[in-house]
Structure formats: C-alpha cells, structure tokens
Amino acid sequence: MTKAKGLEVSLAVAEAVKQANVDVIAAYPITPQTHIVEELSVYVANGELDAEYVPVESEHTAMSASVGSSAAGARTYTATSAQGLALMHEILFIASGLRLPIVMTVANRALSAPISIWNDHGDIMAERDIGWVQIFAENGQEAYDLSIAAFKIAEDHRVLLPVCVNIDGFILTHMIEPVLFIDQKKIDAFLPPFNPALTLDPKKPVTMGPVGVPEVYAESRKQCEQALINSREIVAEVFDQWGKTFDRNYKLIEKNGPDEAKSLFITMGSMGETTMTAVQELTDSGESVGQVRIRLWRPFPKKEFLNAIAGAEELIIIDRALSPGSHNGPVAQEVKALLYDEPVKPRVHNVIAGLGGRDVTVKDFKKMYAMSRKNELDPNYTIWGVRSDA
Amino acid sequence: MWEIRLHGRGGQGAVTSAELLARAAIAKGKFAQAFPSFGPERRGAPVQAFVRVDEKRILKREKIYEPDIVMVLDPTLLDVVNVAEGLKQDGIVVVNSPQSNEELKNRYNWPNVAAVNATRIAVDILSVPITNTTMLGALLKASGIMEAKDMEEVIMDRFGPKLGPKNFSALSKAFEVTNIN
Numbered sequence: 001m002t003k004a005k006g007l008e009v010s011l012a013v014a015e016a017v018k019q020a021n022v023d024v025i026a027a028y029p030i031t032p033q034t035h036i037v038e039e040l041s042v043y044v045a046n047g048e049l050d051a052e053y054v055p056v057e058s059e060h061t062a063m064s065a066s067v068g069s070s071a072a073g074a075r076t077y078t079a080t081s082a083q084g085l086a087l088m089h090e091i092l093f094i095a096s097g098l099r100l101p102i103v104m105t106v107a108n109r110a111l112s113a114p115i116s117i118w119n120d121h122g123d124i125m126a127e128r129d130i131g132w133v134q135i136f137a138e139n140g141q142e143a144y145d146l147s148i149a150a151f152k153i154a155e156d157h158r159v160l161l162p163v164c165v166n167i168d169g170f171i172l173t174h175m176i177e178p179v180l181f182i183d184q185k186k187i188d189a190f191l192p193p194f195n196p197a198l199t200l201d202p203k204k205p206v207t208m209g210p211v212g213v214p215e216v217y218a219e220s221r222k223q224c225e226q227a228l229i230n231s232r233e234i235v236a237e238v239f240d241q242w243g244k245t246f247d248r249n250y251k252l253i254e255k256n257g258p259d260e261a262k263s264l265f266i267t268m269g270s271m272g273e274t275t276m277t278a279v280q281e282l283t284d285s286g287e288s289v290g291q292v293r294i295r296l297w298r299p300f301p302k303k304e305f306l307n308a309i310a311g312a313e314e315l316i317i318i319d320r321a322l323s324p325g326s327h328n329g330p331v332a333q334e335v336k337a338l339l340y341d342e343p344v345k346p347r348v349h350n351v352i353a354g355l356g357g358r359d360v361t362v363k364d365f366k367k368m369y370a371m372s373r374k375n376e377l378d379p380n381y382t383i384w385g386v387r388s389d390a
Numbered sequence: 391m392w393e394i395r396l397h398g399r400g401g402q403g404a405v406t407s408a409e410l411l412a413r414a415a416i417a418k419g420k421f422a423q424a425f426p427s428f429g430p431e432r433r434g435a436p437v438q439a440f441v442r443v444d445e446k447r448i449l450k451r452e453k454i455y456e457p458d459i460v461m462v463l464d465p466t467l468l469d470v471v472n473v474a475e476g477l478k479q480d481g482i483v484v485v486n487s488p489q490s491n492e493e494l495k496n497r498y499n500w501p502n503v504a505a506v507n508a509t510r511i512a513v514d515i516l517s518v519p520i521t522n523t524t525m526l527g528a529l530l531k532a533s534g535i536m537e538a539k540d541m542e543e544v545i546m547d548r549f550g551p552k553l554g555p556k557n558f559s560a561l562s563k564a565f566e567v568t569n570i571n
Contacts, residue, residue: 171451174426
C-alpha cells in the first residue's frame with residue numbers, strides 16, 4: 001500500500017471511477033457533484049481513460065443515456081445531486097426494473113426551495129424506493145473504496161442492480177483529506193471486466209422493458225425486490241473480500257464505542273465521525289454511550305442492525321432529512337417499523353439535524369445526549385437548532 | 391491537534407493556502423483536513439478557510455469555532471471582521487501587516503501575534519500582492535507545525551516550474567523573517 005495522498009475527495013472518487021475502467025460516463029454538472037465529472041472529463045479528454053463521455057443536456061438524459069449504455073453492455077457511471085437526482089426520478093426506476101448495474105455517486109444536497117447548495121439527505125430520501133442498492137460513505141477513503149466496490153456489487157449476476165454511493169455534499173466532496181490509493185493491477189484483479197447477462201445487440205435483437213400487463217407486473221416487481229433483498233449478502237461478501245484484499249474492513253452496520261453502551265447514536269454518512277468524537281468524550285466522562293453507523297441503507301440490513309443495537313436501552317437516531325407530515329425522519333421510521341416485531345424495544349429519540357448544510361458539532365451531539373437523558377427531546381422528532389425567532 | 395482558520399478576501403487564495411498546508415502535512419505522514427467556508431464565492435468579499443492538522447486520525451467534521459491559530463492574508467480585514475473570534479486563550483494571530491507585533495497586540499488585544507509584511511515580500515519576489523503562499527511561511531514559523539522546506543513539493547506541484555520556485559522563495563523569506571510576539 002502506498003502513502004496517503006492529500007486531495008479533494010471528489011478527485012479521489014473520480015480516480016476510483018477511472019480505475020474501475022468505466023466505458024461510459026453520461027453526466028450533467030451540478031454543485032456539489034461537479035468536480036467529480038469535471039475531472040473524469042479531463043481523464044477522457046487527455047486519453048488517461050478510454051471511455052465515452054456524454055455531456056448531456058440534463059440529468060433526465062444523463063440517466064436515460066446511462067440506461068441505454070448499460071443495456072448495451074457498457075460499464076456505466078454517472079453522478080448527481082439534489083434537483084439533478086429529482087430530475088432523474090422516473091428513469092431511476094427503469095434502471096432497477098431492467099436490472100442494469102449502473103453506478104452513481106450522489107453528492108447529497110438539500111432540495112429547493114429555498115435554493116440550497118448545501119448538504120442534507122433530502123435528495124436520496126425522496127428516492128428511497130427506486131429499487132437501487134444504496135450505500136453511505138463516511139469519509140474520503142470510504143468514498144474512494146466504495147465507489148470501486150460498487151461496480152463489483154452491481155455487476156454480480158446474483159445482483160444486477162444499480163448502486164448509488166452517497167457522499168455528503170461539500171462536507172466530503174470539497175474536503176481535502178488523506179486517501180490511500182490502490183494499484184491499478186490490484187483493482188483489475190479485484191474487478192474483472194463487466195460481463196453483462198443480456199445486452200442490446202443488433203445481431204440478436206431483444207426488447208427490454210416492454211409492457212408488463214397485470215398478469216406479469218407483480219411477478220416482475222417481486223423479482224426486482226427479491227434481487228434487492230438478496231443483494232445484502234453480496235454487499236457483505238464484497239466488503240469482506242475488500243477487507244481481505246486491501247486491508248480496509250467495512251461492515252453493513254458498524255458499531256463503535258463500548259459493547260455494553262446503554263445509549264446509542266444512530267447515524268448515516270459523514271456525521272458519524274463527529275458523533276464518534278462526542279461518544280469518546282462522553283465515555284471518558286463516565287457515560288454509557290456508543291454509536292451505530294448504517295453503511296448500507298438499501299436493502300436495509302435488518303439482522304445486522306438488530307444485532308448491533310441488542311442490549312441498548314435508548315437510541316438517538318439522527319436523520320439528515322425531513323419526511324414531511326410523517327411521525328419521524330426516514331431513518332427513524334425504518335428503525336421503529338423494525339422494532340415493532342421485537343420483544344424488547346429500546347426507547348427511540350429522533351433528531352433531525354444538519355438540514356441544508358447546518359453545521360452539526362460535537363457539542364450538538366453531547367447536548368442531544370444530555371437532553372435524551374433528561375427526556376427533553378420531543379417524543380416524535382426534534383428538528384435540531386431551529387431558532388426560536390423563526 | 392492544530393485548528394487553523396484562514397481569513398482572506400475572495401480571490402486572494404485563502405482556500406489554496408488551506409489546501410497546500412493540508413496536502414503538505416499529509417505528504418509528511420500527518421493527518422489533515424482543509425475545507426472552505428462552503429458557498430457562493432465573490433471576489434473581494436471576506437472569506438474563510440479551515441485546516442486541521444493532527445498526528446492521529448481526525449474524527450471531526452465541523453467548522454472551526456475555537457482556533458489555535460488564525461491567519462490573516464489581508465490587513466484591511468482587521469477592522470471589518472473580528473478575526474480573533476473564538477481564538478483560544480493562548481492562540482496566535484498570524485497576520486499580514488506592515489505594523490509590528492507590539493503595535494498590533496496593543497491595538498487588538500490578541501494573546502500572541504506573528505506579523506509579517508507579506509505584501510512587501512510578495513511584491514518583491516512574485517511581483518504581485520498575492521500573499522497566500524508567503525503567509526504560509528509565517529504560519530509555519532509561528533506554529534512550528536512543519537519546516538518551510540516541507541512545503542516545497544506541493545508548492546512546485548501546484549504552481550509549476552515557472553511560478554513554483556518564486557512562491558516557495560516568498561514562503562521561505564516569510565519563514566525566515568517572521569517572529570512571534
């Protein structure tokens with residue numbers, strides 16, 4: 001393994017995509033994702049990456065072109081954020097319904113209005129049900145590693161589904177930090193060329209995505225659903241293989257802090273690192289607190305999650321998105337629904353924090369913990385840090 | 391851990407300074423983060439950038455509210471922005487100014503000051519009043535985070551064979567002449 005290099009995380013992701021040796025990139029620039037596809041366009045232009053770069057006129061077309069190229073058997077990549085992801089919406093279902101292993105980076109950003117270029121998870125949470133494998137990276141190294149692993153997961157014939165790797169906009173995309181790169185040869189050995197199950201071929205014409213009459217639609221959806229549920233095992237397998245090959249271990253659900261912690265923070269994405277500092281400081285002052293990170297969001301790893309929270313008396317679930325009109329944020333909804341069938345249920349607090357790029361600090365997490373202990377958090381959810389004059 | 395906040399105006403290179411410092415620290419085997427105050431950029435408007443440097447992995451993703459060091463690229467900011475906001479009690483203000491440490495300390499009541507006339511050095515060596523690389527020399531001298539030579543590789547990489555040596559020379563000059571307090 002070489003020495004860590006300091007660079008912007010977006011450039012590390014672009015490097016990962018280059019090293020994955022993609023055939024087609026169809027993308028439209030949108031902040032904070034732009035630096036990734038900009039860098040990839042440079043690689044294609046200067047010949048470092050032998051790929052077709054399609055500078056499309058919208059994200060709707062970016063995803064449409066991705067569907068076409070993936071169906072033709074090309075390893076395909078795109079990236080987007082917020083409104084761009086929303087504009088892809090209808091095509092996202094087609095990508096999963098046709099079982100096309102496209103890989104996409106979502107540089108998570110808040111949805112308008114009001115216009116915000118800053119981070120939250122509102123964009124991907126509005127696309128929870130697209131039938132894609134959805135992974136959240138916590139730092140630059142994960143963003144690099146998981147962007148490569150994503151192709152291996154997507155293209156496995158037991159999966160054949162699109163994968164989206166979420167990285168927090170600005171907080172990760174625009175951060176200069178150390179990343180360890182892997183030799184191209186090792187990546188080539190880990191990630192063999194794309195071997196599509198079925199391709200569009202003028203010599204052997206097939207139709208993809210014809211009408212699904214009522215007699216077949218449910219079966220078709222059930223197959224996609226089953227593929228997504230089954231993918232959990234393959235994601236775990238690929239992470240395991242990654243650990244053995246490159247010595248960096250990733251789990252679907254990761255527990256940090258003392259094993260017997262009574263209170264657990266539940267986080268997704270880059271917030272997890274800041275939470276860990278708060279957990280460390282609280283543990284040092286004698287509190288019984290830990291943290292559980294959700295790395296794989298879809299399919300939701302139920303078994304691993306329940307194992308991770310076993311024995312905890314209290315969960316403080318941090319959502320970085322609102323689910324307007326619901327009882328909770330998306331992650332808390334997921335967890336509460338899961339707990340319904342459990343004989344022993346921890347108390348659940350839900351804090352919606354970091355909307356539209358609001359900073360969430362170590363102090364904030366410590367305050368959340370203190371409030372949860374005193375039962376001062378709202379029984380459903382608390383939107384964190386809303387000014388009382390608003 | 392060193393927590394550093396950089397103040398400049400849009401276009402003066404504060405973000406580049408932050409990036410170069412973090413990259414050099416990482417190249418030296420340290421852990422570092424550099425990030426701008428995210429948002430639309432306007433030339434001439436006050437901007438901030440942030441750097442963390444540590445010997446161990448950094449598990450913190452928030453802005454820097456209580457810096458150990460503040461670095462100011464533009465002396466005209468001093469009466470516009472409270473650059474020392476949140477500065478630790480024993481913190482240092484590294485500032486581009488023709489005034490002496492003593493004068494600045496008395497005027498602004500900062501705990502520690504490392505002033506250098508970076509505009510003069512930059513104009514002499516680079517022929518432009520862009521002080522971002524020069525000020526890094528002052529910052530390194532005042533803090534002891536690294537030696538000036540530890541910046542050479544990233545400076546050369548960033549500015550190329552024509553401007554790289556000049557920028558490194560300006561940085562080295564500031565490193566040489568800066569004194570704290």
